[in-house]
Amino acid sequence: MLCPRWGPEKGRVLCPRWALKRAACPRLNRGPEKAAAPWHPSGPCGKVRRIMDGMRSGSEWEALLALRDAGGAAAPPCGPLAKLFAPLLAPPRAEDGCLVVGRLAQTLDGRIATLSGSSQWIGGRGDILHTHRLRALCHAVVIGAGTVRHDDPRLTTRECPGADPVRVVLDTDRRLGPDYRVFQEAPPTLLLCAEDAPGPDRLGRAEVLRLPRDPLRGGLHLPSLLRLLAGRGLTRLFVEGGGVTVSRFLAAGCLDRLHVTVAPVLLGSGIPAFTLPEAARIADGLRFAWTVHALDPDVLFDIPLDRARPQVCR
Numbered sequence: 001m002l003c004p005r006w007g008p009e010k011g012r013v014l015c016p017r018w019a020l021k022r023a024a025c026p027r028l029n030r031g032p033e034k035a036a037a038p039w040h041p042s043g044p045c046g047k048v049r050r051i052m053d054g055m056r057s058g059s060e061w062e063a064l065l066a067l068r069d070a071g072g073a074a075a076p077p078c079g080p081l082a083k084l085f086a087p088l089l090a091p092p093r094a095e096d097g098c099l100v101v102g103r104l105a106q107t108l109d110g111r112i113a114t115l116s117g118s119s120q121w122i123g124g125r126g127d128i129l130h131t132h133r134l135r136a137l138c139h140a141v142v143i144g145a146g147t148v149r150h151d152d153p154r155l156t157t158r159e160c161p162g163a164d165p166v167r168v169v170l171d172t173d174r175r176l177g178p179d180y181r182v183f184q185e186a187p188p189t190l191l192l193c194a195e196d197a198p199g200p201d202r203l204g205r206a207e208v209l210r211l212p213r214d215p216l217r218g219g220l221h222l223p224s225l226l227r228l229l230a231g232r233g234l235t236r237l238f239v240e241g242g243g244v245t246v247s248r249f250l251a252a253g254c255l256d257r258l259h260v261t262v263a264p265v266l267l268g269s270g271i272p273a274f275t276l277p278e279a280a281r282i283a284d285g286l287r288f289a290w291t292v293h294a295l296d297p298d299v300l301f302d303i304p305l306d307r308a309r310p311q312v313c314r
């Protein structure tokens, strides 16, 4: 069912909450003339927020940067950006002292790239801005070796005011060479590999740090990774991708929040967003609440996980 204010004639997509809200919504329920009524973020579709409006609000963004610098101790500003980002600036609740947000941009059928690894760009301009904002608000951005191999990203904050995060690359067996941009250019990069991975303590300009392997899930032991980063003062962490990396954080119960952008694209093949152990029943999946934000032409799902993990990963 399509929300009358978000239907295809607006070039927008399904408002997932609308069907549920419709019965309780006097404005939407009063007939076709009501479709002409102005949409308002605090109205009946109140959980769908237009954060692109906040793109014009420089002062709100500056206030969020100030909140970041105050360690979350100041009062958050009011506005659509603050509703989305302020939870990431709150003091961490987990014992390891970290607040971890994962993010992926996926097609409607759950792909983050083609099978050959091409992912630019699944999301639109709003999603790119959103990603740079997450970088600016976090101390460190974490990515998997697959993304470095395919994209050779810089992971800097270029689309909005804000500092560059420290880059953290996960490469268990040190398969990556030194020529990628994260290993050659500022800002600082940490390469995290297994304790038993051979090689020197630097890769290009990156510092190499070692961690135990995760015997259950493969890769590195992520609770140890969070403790190691927290010990270096890197407590607000942005896991930017790819699918294997975000899935491993989810499976390990190491995500406080998840931001998933869904773009109006169907691929029918490609690299999956989430890969977890097989679930036998729907009830074995992870069910959650979400808030939906319009990120024209995409939709952003903001999901508070609070370190929850699917039943099949326990």
Ligand SMILES: NC(=O)c1ccc[n+]([C@@H]2O[C@H](COP(=O)([O-])OP(=O)(O)OC[C@H]3O[C@@H](n4cnc5c(N)ncnc54)[C@H](OP(=O)(O)O)[C@@H]3O)[C@@H](O)[C@H]2O)c1
Residues within 6 Å of the ligand: 103, 104, 105, 106, 111, 112, 113, 116, 117, 118, 119, 122, 143, 144, 145, 146, 147, 148, 150, 151, 170, 171, 172, 173, 174, 175, 218, 219, 220, 221, 222, 240, 241, 242, 243, 244, 245, 246, 248, 249, 271
């Ligand atoms: N649409 C999006 O939002 C988005 C975002 C990022 C990337 N991408 C695309 O996604 C593709 C890559 O994604 P992907 O899922 O194949 O790979 P990925 O998550 O980028 O990297 C996977 C690899 O990273 C290492 N790794 C990940 N988690 C680890 C952990 N906990 N401990 C140790 N090592 C870990 C492992 O490398 P080893 O196996 O070598 O140990 C693993 O095979 C690229 O095509 C990229 O363009 C899309």
